[in-house]
Amino acid sequence: MPFLETVTACALTLACSGGPTAPAGHHLTLTMQEPDGQTSAVVLECEPSxxxxxxxxxxxxxxxxVAADFAGIAGEQRQCILLYSPVEVQAVGRWQGxxxxxxASYANRCVAGAQTSGVFDF
Structure with a gap:
């Protein structure tokens, strides 16, 4: 199954499992696909966290x-191993409605976490 189809199915499953009480304004499903095809996912809710x-x-x-504009995240200085093991990440959901x-794609998990200041640290 292609990455986007897998991610979409995962996102829909996680988003729908919250039912009508799921926060409408700040609810994201974050996924990360490893080079071997393994995908991990978490749900992030804000206000309250x-x-x-x-x-x-x-x-x-x-x-x-950054009002959920991932391009606006400055990232953080972090020592990451120089191993090319690319990961593909995706965030889907709603932020302030x-x-x-x-x-995005990153060189490895550590770089994904560093460049998103911890959003993709899972």
């Missing part, structure tokens, strides 16, 4: 500062 993301407060602060659909 929650979901299955391991550090929702940090991720929410980062996204709030607006649709979010972000996709």
């Amino acid at each position: 929650g979901g299955s993301h391991p550090t929702p407060d940090t991720a929410c602060e980062t996204l709030t500062a 607006e649709r979010v659909n972000f996709q």
Whole structure:
């Protein structure tokens, strides 16, 4: 199954499982696909911070500062191994009632986390 189809199916499953009580304004499904095809996903909810993301407060602060515009994230200095093991990430959902659909590729998991200031640290 191609990456986008897998991600879309995963996002729909996670988003729909929240039911009508899921936060409407700040709810994102974040996915990461490894080179071997393995995909991991977490849910990030903000205001209040929650979901299955391991550090929702940090991720929410980062996204709030840029109004969920991933291109506006400055990233952080972090020492990452120089191993090329590309990952593809995607964020889908809603932020302040607006649709979010972000996709990017990074050299490895560490770089994905560093360049998104922890949003993709899972």
